[in-house]
Amino acid sequence: MNQFKFKIISKDPNTSARVSELSTPHGKINLPTFMPVGTKATVKTLSPEELKDLNANIILANTYHLYLRPGSDTIKKLGGLHKWMNWRNPILTDSGGFQVFSLAQQKRFGKNGEKKLVKILEDGVEFRSHIDGSKHFFTPEKVMKIQSDLGADIIMAFDECAPGDSTYAYAKKAMNRTHRWAERCKKEHIKLQKSKKIKQALFPIVQGGIYDDLRIESTKFMKKLNLPGIAIGGLSVGETKKQMYHTLDIIKDYLPEDKPRYLMGVGSPEDLLEGISRGIDMFDCVMATRNARHGSFWTKDGRFQLRNKEFKEKKEPLMKGCKCYTCKNYSTSYVRHLYMEKETFGLRLITIHNINFLLDLMNKSRMHIKKGTFNAFKNKFLKHYLKKS
């Protein structure tokens, strides 16, 4: 029996936006949605209860980090990710492809000059742990095994995420390798699923850099794999916003209609709306949580830095009319004070607000898509939101 069901509820008449539902073994997800990032099996500063109160219905965790510590075998032994972290709703695990990209950006200096942390080979990726420098090797098969042990509802294929400024030649090479790896992931995944009662959905990841023909080729390729969803990777990795939106425009018509589409690593409020209007259903991004810990917060008027003097004596909440726990109970002045004093409660309060802001934006988007007024909503929001910058 298929434990994953995707259903389109309604389509926006003026854009490619759609409202849909994805059923998973751990519950239903209303799309479009934003998935808070909990890399190390925790959305930094928040408890699962707080996430539930925010109506987050799916969160992310990461293969690379949990493999290094505590080890996916440990998590498997303790009953899998959901039980281990006490989050009984859907989880998506990323494959570690982005960490390879991230580690590859780093420079490390040894006795013989510059040393790379990552070596990308046809069979897989050799890399050194950022924690202790120990050597490891990830293959598509190994990544599938780790994610099988972790037990998330949605798992990601192992991909090569080329930087945004990659040449055509390199983007093509990385794309082709990603295609071969996706096939290997699928094959291994099917094998691993046979013995499982609770099923997992594997999503492949479209690559191709900022090159239209490569993106189209990659989208067609991944679509053909006929997996339960499809992800778009390799964006928001150094290219311009214009290039990112353009890429989404280009591949829009090649994406499967009857599957959830996930734009990885995005994003900011404006990127979410631009993504939705181009037919994206799922997003994840560290901005909401990281920026919160760095003291910046979103409102419908734009992005602000809490430490700025103007907020020192502000009686009003972070955003007027906001229904989040933080805004309902605390003044901007107080939240700023906690941040300035490095009180952990402050980090929690800002994180709650930022996640709520994005989830609320998703809620509103779904509502407007259903009503057929999404485009007007989006334009009005962006006009106001971007006025500041």
Next chain:
RNA sequence: GGGCAGGUGGCGGAGCGGUCAAUCGCAUCAGACUGUAAAUCUGACGACUUUAUGUCUACGGGAGUUCAAAUCUCUCCCUGCCCA
């Protein structure tokens, strides 16, 4: 009253004759952050302006020595510790 140690930018604290408007830390002010090596990183931080290998005022106050002093001398004021 005597002995000793000190007084440097908002604070702590380097410097102990020129390259000192003064290392560094904190605080402050501002910027960045997009599948988290991130409660992190970057910049500004005496005043003024034509923003510059620019001008002025500055290392407790005053007076000296010197081509040149935060740095040496004298003196005054203040602070801390010890003795009476």
